[in-house]
Amino acid sequence: VQLVESGGGLVQPGGSLRLSCAASGFTFSRYAMSWYRQAPGKERDLVATITSSGAPTNYADSVKGRFTISRDNAKNAVYLQMNSLKPEDTAVYYCQGSRWPHDYWGQGTQVTVSS
Secondary structure, X not given: OEEEEEOOEEEOOOOOEEEXXXXXXXXXHHOEXXXXXXXXXXXXXXXXXXXXXOOOXXXXXXXXOOEEEEEEOOXXXXXXXXXXXXXXXXXXXXXXXXXXXXXXXXXXXXXXXXX
């Protein structure tokens, strides 16, 4: 099983990034997928979730209206479009696949929002 995140980097406040997560080794289309993030010295928090079919989606209050989660089951990929980025969005972002009793995690990608 592999989840490989990409697309992180350094961006100025107000900018945008699109994170991608490529999945392999499990039946991706049967799994709910989520993005989490962890800032230095803080717990890992849920950012957004998408069901196996692509709807519904759920977001943390802190990112509603700015972030959009999507998936492409044909490509075994999940995405996180992040707009209007703020310094407080700085964190390592992790992709997670979940279907009871399994939880799979990627290694994370760093997002830094700074001028």
